[in-house]
Amino acid sequence: MTDAVRVEELVVTYGPVAAVDRVSFQVREAEHLTLLGPSGCGKTTTLRAVAGLERPSGGRIAIGGASVFDGARRIDVPPEARGLSMVFQSYAIWPHMSVAENVAFPFRARGVANSVARPAVARALALVDLAAYADRSATMLSGGQQQRVALARAIAFGTRLVLFDEPLSNLDAQLRLQMREELADLRRRLGFAAIYVTHDQDEAFSLSDRIVLMRGGRIEQQGTPSDLHAAPRTRFAAAFLGVRNIIDADIAHGHATLANGLLLPVRDDGPPGPAAIAFRPGAVVLGRGTPATIERVLFAGDQLQLLLRAGPVDVIAYARPQSGLEEGTTIMWHVAAGDCRVLRE
Amino acid sequence: MKPRAETLLTGALLLLLGWLVMVPAASVLVSGADVTALRRLLSGTAILTNTLLMGAATSLSAVAIGAALALVMARTDLPGRGMLEPLTLLPLYVTPLLTAIAWSWLGSPRGGLVNLVTQRLAGFSLIDLHGAAGVVFVASLAYAPVPFLLIAAGLRAMDPSLEDSARVHGASLRFAFAHVTLPLMLPSALGALVLVFVQTMGLFSIPAVLGVPGGFTVIATEIYRLLNTYPPRLGQAAAWGLVLLAITLLAVLLQNRLLAKRSFVTITGKAFRPRLIAMGRARWLLAGFVWLYIGLAVALPVATLIWASLVNFLTIDPALMAFDLRHFAYVLFTYPKALMAARNSLLLGVVTASLIVALSLGAGWVVVRRRNLGATAVEYLAMAPLAIPSIVLALGVLWTYAGLDLLPIYGTVAILLVAYLAHFMPFGVRALSGALRQLHPELEDAARVSGAGLLHTLRRVVWPLTRPTLAAVWTLVFVLTLQEVSASILLYTSRSVVLSVAMFDLWEAGTLNGLAALGVMQLAITFAALSLLARFRQRGVAA
Numbered sequence: 001m002t003d004a005v006r007v008e009e010l011v012v013t014y015g016p017v018a019a020v021d022r023v024s025f026q027v028r029e030a031e032h033l034t035l036l037g038p039s040g041c042g043k044t045t046t047l048r049a050v051a052g053l054e055r056p057s058g059g060r061i062a063i064g065g066a067s068v069f070d071g072a073r074r075i076d077v078p079p080e081a082r083g084l085s086m087v088f089q090s091y092a093i094w095p096h097m098s099v100a101e102n103v104a105f106p107f108r109a110r111g112v113a114n115s116v117a118r119p120a121v122a123r124a125l126a127l128v129d130l131a132a133y134a135d136r137s138a139t140m141l142s143g144g145q146q147q148r149v150a151l152a153r154a155i156a157f158g159t160r161l162v163l164f165d166e167p168l169s170n171l172d173a174q175l176r177l178q179m180r181e182e183l184a185d186l187r188r189r190l191g192f193a194a195i196y197v198t199h200d201q202d203e204a205f206s207l208s209d210r211i212v213l214m215r216g217g218r219i220e221q222q223g224t225p226s227d228l229h230a231a232p233r234t235r236f237a238a239a240f241l242g243v244r245n246i247i248d249a250d251i252a253h254g255h256a257t258l259a260n261g262l263l264l265p266v267r268d269d270g271p272p273g274p275a276a277i278a279f280r281p282g283a284v285v286l287g288r289g290t291p292a293t294i295e296r297v298l299f300a301g302d303q304l305q306l307l308l309r310a311g312p313v314d315v316i317a318y319a320r321p322q323s324g325l326e327e328g329t330t331i332m333w334h335v336a337a338g339d340c341r342v343l344r345e
Numbered sequence: 346m347k348p349r350a351e352t353l354l355t356g357a358l359l360l361l362l363g364w365l366v367m368v369p370a371a372s373v374l375v376s377g378a379d380v381t382a383l384r385r386l387l388s389g390t391a392i393l394t395n396t397l398l399m400g401a402a403t404s405l406s407a408v409a410i411g412a413a414l415a416l417v418m419a420r421t422d423l424p425g426r427g428m429l430e431p432l433t434l435l436p437l438y439v440t441p442l443l444t445a446i447a448w449s450w451l452g453s454p455r456g457g458l459v460n461l462v463t464q465r466l467a468g469f470s471l472i473d474l475h476g477a478a479g480v481v482f483v484a485s486l487a488y489a490p491v492p493f494l495l496i497a498a499g500l501r502a503m504d505p506s507l508e509d510s511a512r513v514h515g516a517s518l519r520f521a522f523a524h525v526t527l528p529l530m531l532p533s534a535l536g537a538l539v540l541v542f543v544q545t546m547g548l549f550s551i552p553a554v555l556g557v558p559g560g561f562t563v564i565a566t567e568i569y570r571l572l573n574t575y576p577p578r579l580g581q582a583a584a585w586g587l588v589l590l591a592i593t594l595l596a597v598l599l600q601n602r603l604l605a606k607r608s609f610v611t612i613t614g615k616a617f618r619p620r621l622i623a624m625g626r627a628r629w630l631l632a633g634f635v636w637l638y639i640g641l642a643v644a645l646p647v648a649t650l651i652w653a654s655l656v657n658f659l660t661i662d663p664a665l666m667a668f669d670l671r672h673f674a675y676v677l678f679t680y681p682k683a684l685m686a687a688r689n690s691l692l693l694g695v696v697t698a699s700l701i702v703a704l705s706l707g708a709g710w711v712v713v714r715r716r717n718l719g720a721t722a723v724e725y726l727a728m729a730p731l732a733i734p735s736i737v738l739a740l741g742v743l744w745t746y747a748g749l750d751l752l753p754i755y756g757t758v759a760i761l762l763v764a765y766l767a768h769f770m771p772f773g774v775r776a777l778s779g780a781l782r783q784l785h786p787e788l789e790d791a792a793r794v795s796g797a798g799l800l801h802t803l804r805r806v807v808w809p810l811t812r813p814t815l816a817a818v819w820t821l822v823f824v825l826t827l828q829e830v831s832a833s834i835l836l837y838t839s840r841s842v843v844l845s846v847a848m849f850d851l852w853e854a855g856t857l858n859g860l861a862a863l864g865v866m867q868l869a870i871t872f873a874a875l876s877l878l879a880r881f882r883q884r885g886v887a888a
Contacts, residue, residue, distance in 0.1 A: 053790050078349055079793040080801075092791035096809045109797035109805075153795070163794070 002065035004029050004161050004193035005050060010059035011071075012045050019045045021217040022059070027193050029160070032184075034196045034204040037214035038240065043197045046214070047163055050195060051086055052079035064160060080109070085154040086163040089170065091146045093138045099149050100125070100134040106157040124156035127186065144175045151183070155190060162187075164196040168203065180206060201241055205229060213237055234345040238278040243341075244316045246278045251342055260311030262290055265337040276343045279335050281305070284317035289334025297327050308333060350799035355711050355719040362708070362726035365767040369741025370590070370733060376580065376744050377587030386584050393588065396546060396563040399480055399556075400592075404542040406485040408534055410638065411492025417631045418493075419500040422621045424628060429635050434490050436642040438871050440828035441487040442550035442845060443864045446852060447646035448474055448483050449554050450659060458649070461661045476559030484551050486642035488544065492537035499533030505620050518622070532604055539600040540731070543593045547734020549831040550845075554852065564589050565736045569834060572743075579744065586740040590733060597732040647868065653861035672862035680859060685840075686847035687866075689758050690827050693843060697765045698823040701773040702815050704766070709777030710807065714786060727774040735768045739832035742767075756838045764832045769822050780814035781807070813882060820878040824871050 005027040012020040020042040027033045035043035048054035049069070050061055058071040063084065068077040085106065094102055103124055107117035125131045128148040133141065138149060147167065154162050167183075168176045184207055187194055198204055204211050205225045212222040221228065221237045232238035238246055249256035249264075252272035256264045266277060292308035292315065299305075304325065308315040317333060319325055348356075377383075387393055417423055418430055436444070451459050452474030460470040474482065507529065511521035549565040557566055564585050571582040624631060653659060657667045676683045705727075712724045730738065742764045746755045754760045788810070792802040808815070830845045837846045844867050851860035 048790075051790070051794050053793065076349065078798070079790075080796045080798050082794070083796075084794060086791065086794040088787040088791055090785050090787045092785065092787035094788060094791075094806060094810075105792065105797070105805075106795035109792065109795050109801060150791075153791070157795075 002029075003027060003062070004031065004064060005033075005195065006060075006062040007046070007050065008060040010046065010049060010061065011057050012042070012049055012054055013057045018217050020049065020056070023214070023217070023219055025212050025219065025222060027161075027195055030191045030193055032187060032194045032196060032207055032209045034198060034208040034211045035214060036198060036201065036204040036211050036240075037220075038199055040216075041214040042217040043199075043214050044165055047165055047195055047197045051084065051163055052077060052082050083159055084161040084163060085157060085159045086165065087147075087150045087154045087167040089166045091143075091150040091170075093141075093146045093149050095137075095139045097138060098134070099130060099136050099138050099141070102138050102149055103152045103156050105153065110157075120156050120158070121152075124152040127155065127189075128152045128182075144171060144179070147171060147179060151186070155186065155192070158190075159192065161193050161195070164194060166197055166199070169198070169200070176203075183207065213240065215240075231341065232278065233343070235276060235278075235343050238341070238343060242280065243278045244281050245284075246276050246343070247313060247315070249275060249277045251275045251277075254337075256340070256342070258313050260313045262310065262313065264335060264340060266340045266342055267337050268342040270342065270344060278341045278343050279339050281316045281318045283335055283339035284308075284315060284333055285335065286317060286319060286331055286333050289332050291330050291332055294325055294327055294329050294331055297325055306331075351711075351715060352719075354707055354799065355715060355717075355723060358704070358708050358711060358723050359719060359726065361704070362723065362770070365763065365770070366726050366729050366733075368745055369738050369764075369767065370729070371741075372744040373583055373586045373590060373737055373741040377583035377585075379580065379584055382581065382584045383588070386581065386588070392562050392564055392567050392585075395477070395556075395561060396565075396589070397592070398477060399484070399548070399552065399563055400542050400546040402477075402481045403484040403488065403545045403548075404538050406481065407488040407541045407545075408492040408496075408538045410485060410489040411494075411537060412496050412530070412534055414489065414493045414635065414638065415496035415500055417635060419497045419619055420622055421624045421631060422628055423624075423635065424632050429632075429639070432639050432643070433493060433635065435639070436487050437490045438824055438875065439487075439643060439647060439868065440550070440830065440845060441484065441548070442554065442828070442830050442848060443650060443868070444487050444642070444646045445483050445551040445554040446848075446860065446864070447649040447653075448479070449558075450649055450653065450857070451645070452479065453558070456659075458659070458661055465661070473559075474555055476556065476561045479555040479559065480552050480561060483555060484545055484548060486638070487551070488541045489638070489642065491541055491544075492534065495533045495537040495540070496530060499530060501619055503529055503619065508620070535600060535603060539596050542596050543732060543734060546589055546593055546596075547736040547831055549736055549834060550849070553849070565734075565831060568736060568740065572835060579747075583740055583744060586737040590737050593732050593734055593737075650861050650864050650868075653858055654865045656858070659857060672858040673866070676859050676862045676866070680847075680851070680856075682842045682847045682850065683863060686842045686844045689841060690844040690867075691870075693758055693761055693765065694823040694826040697762060697769065697826045698819045700762075700766060701769050701822045702819050704770065705773030705777040705818065706803065706808065706811070706815065708770075708774045709781050710803065712774065713778050713781040714789070724774075728771045730767050731771045733767075735764070735829070735832040736835065738767055739764050739835040742832075743835055756840060758841045758843075761833055761836050761841060761843065764836055765826055765829065768829070768832060769825060772825075773818050773822065776814055776818050777811065780811045784810055816878060816881050820874050823874055827867060827871060 003026040008024045010020055010023045011018060023046055025033065035046055037043045045054055049056045052068065055076065056069055056071065060067065061069040063082055067075050068082050069075060100121055103121045104117050122131065125134055128151050130145065130148050130152060133145065138146065141149065168179055171179060180203060196207060208225055210222065210224055211228050213220045213228065215236055221233050228241060232241050232243060235246055247258060249258050251266065251268060254265060254268065256266050256277045258264065264277065290310065292310040294306055295309045296307040297304055304319045304321055304323065306317045306319055306325065308317055308331065315333065325331065414433055418426055423429065451457055452472045454460065454470055454473040454475055457472065459472055463469060463471040508521050508525055511525045516524065547565055549569060552561065552563045553566050553569065556563060568582045568585050571578045654672055655668045660666060708723050708727050711720050742760060746752065746760055754763065789802050789806055792806045797805065827844055830849065833843050833846050834849060837843060848860055848863050851863065
């Protein structure tokens with residue numbers, strides 16, 4: 001089976017700066033791949049290079065088996081001939097067209113007959129619950145509705161590949177959760193392949209089949225959401241994916257020695273030496289183990305967030321809101337060996 | 346790699362703009378660079394100092410008037426501001442040629458109407474507008490709207506918190522104005538100063554009407570004289586053109602140097618609401634100043650013109666005056682050039698405006714969206730005519746095409762078109778790049794990934810969304826084309842007379858009332874076009 005998208009050794013430079021530096025990945029048919037990373041990591045540039053909106057300086061891009069960019073073979077297919085669609089961060093709804101005209105644009109631009117376009121447009125608008133808005137001016141819609149128009153425009157033509165550039169980042173928190181579910185549902189029903197750019201790890205975890213984590217123009221790590229969640233390979237990956245405790249330690253014989261002399265058991269068969277251990281606040285078990293002082297208690301809604309201090313080592317842990325813990329008191333804590341990762345990079 | 350449509354567009358614009366701008370400039374350079382001729386030209390004549398004097402005095406006083414108008418209009422509680430602002434811009438739409446002619450009727454030392462009145466009442470002549478003072482007076486009135494627009498825009502884009510923080514930290518209103526507002530106004534004032542200086546250095550119409558009769562000759566009128574002697578002395582004219590070009594380029598370079606040293610980040614693109622200063626009783630005085638400006642720059646000259654087009658001859662004796670339409674009839678039916686000139690002018694106006702709109706849409710898009718080496722070159726080429734006085738441009742065009750069999754446009758209206766396109770290009774490209782910067786680039790990206798090519802995207806997305814700007818550019822270029830004198834006067838032939846040239850022709854022939862009638866008709870066309878634009882804008886807002 002051919003891949004929906006195959007990106008090999010992609011390089012995009014702005015002057016002397018490489019915004020994307022030898023990035024390779026594949027997207028299989030009907031797969032949702034997320035490019036995740038902080039701003040400036042090259043994820044949007046990569047996406048725009050796939051769309052043909054950014055011109056790479058090297059590498060290869062193939063869509064559905066057909067080469068659309070190849071630096072060595074001097075192939076560069078313009079965006080309009082790549083046969084994909086895209087949802088933009090700003091929605092990019094044309095204000096001089098009605099909702100239906102916006103959605104019908106991909107048909108008109110490609111010279112498709114009205115008799116074919118009209119039912120497809122109606123179907124797409126129905127899928128995003130905007131059937132009643134077809135003749136409205138696009139500028140009269142709310143942000144969420146404009147987002148739906150952008151979505152309808154991207155799925156109406158039925159391209160096998162849809163690109164998403166931080167599509168939910170301009171919506172408020174509640175709408176964002178709702179659209180996330182609708183998006184996942186829509187993709188399952190229509191079965192297109194998606195490349196999705198976001199800086200929000202929750203969004204990436206909940207929507208993706210596979211995640212490519214980027215940093216400084218390069219791929220830091222890629223894998224399924226559960227792989228990445230359970231086993232970040234580097235300090236950066238761990239920190240970006242919400243592992244709040246990353247502590248320098250000496251690793252030897254299944255134990256990590258922290259700066260305060262504390263020994264923690266770890267499951268690790270790598271070479272001994274200096275490294276770091278990483279564990280999520282939720283993995284910290286309170287009530288037994290070694291002592292630490294509660295430096296600060298922050299009320300965070302569903303839970304209390306504690307800053308524990310044991311000598312030079314700070315640890316963040318969670319506790320139930322009713323637990324009655326107070327700043328300045330001492331508490332016992334430990335982490336199970338299975339919850340503690342050793343990071344050597 | 347097959348070149349993308351963007352690359353082809355950039356390349357095509359580079360060729361076209363290079364041809365329109367660089368070829369004439371280069372031919373002035375080549376034909377005028379004769380050191381001995383230049384030395385002979387510059388010795389023993391007041392022409393150069395006259396020109397510099399006119400440029401410096403006009404630009405300084407125009408900027409002073411414009412800055413005062415801008416401050417009054419943008420920052421004080423002037424009564425009737427909403428109505429006064431468009432009136433202040435009216436001088437832009439009345440060709441300086443007509444303003445100068447009307448003022449010469451009013452203020453020539455012997456026959457001037459004002460002087461006739463004071464002669465009769467008090468026995469002396471009041472004013473003498475023939476000579477340097479008259480030229481500078483009328484030119485400052487005519488060009489003041491340019492600095493007014495630039496400085497008012499600068500004032501409105503200035504963050505009021507800059508002034509507020511001066512006040513909070515102990516500065517009086519006066520101190521804050523002198524130490525914060527005024528220094529921040531400097532860049533736009535300096536920009537306006539250079540712009541007006543470059544325009545007036547090559548100004549032909551006002552010195553031709555008011556200067557020459559008073560013995561005040563400048564480079565532009567000298568170039569015209571050299572080309573209209575027999576045999577025409579093209580080489581000497583080109584040498585003068587080169588002198589003019591050197592001065593204006595120097596002025597632009599100096600401006601860039603001065604502005605590059607200090608960076609003023611006051612203009613954020615945000616629209617602020619400037620704080621209005623309550624002027625108390627003084628606001629009526631300020632209103633009087635604005636009304637005086639409007640009266641001197643537009644109302645009085647236009648009223649004189651209309652009166653002259655209707656009265657049997659120019660007299661101050663009410664008993665001798667008779668009013669009818671015979672001058673209009675003469676111009677329309679007897680004077681042979683009027684109809685041809687009107688047809689040529691309208692044709693040139695429509696074609697120039699349409700081509701400028703199309704070219705500036707393309708060039709503006711390349712400049713704003715491409716941002717590569719080619720785009721920078723397009724920007725420089727499109728903006729270069731700002732530093733080239735139009736009479737120099739016309740000289741270059743004349744020199745290029747006079748003997749060019751390859752493109753035999755000499756003697757046709759096409760040669761005027763070539764000069765107009767280069768001359769109005771900066772205006773169109775600047776307006777369109779401004780409009781395109783307001784347009785989110787993803788609107789175009791969305792069209793491209795939807796399967797639309799570059800041209801389709803420009804036509805279906807960019808064009809409709811920038812239509813208000815395009816319409817404004819079209820109308821203003823159309824109006825300015827009708828007014829253009831400095832380039833037209835060098836390039837016309839008997840078959841390609843345009844309205845402004847016909848008016849100058851009538852002026853030289855002394856057919857004053859006929860000239861007034863033609864002038865009134867030209868004003869009517871201008872204001873018809875402007876009111877169409879206003880209606881289009883209203884409809885655009887309603888839709």
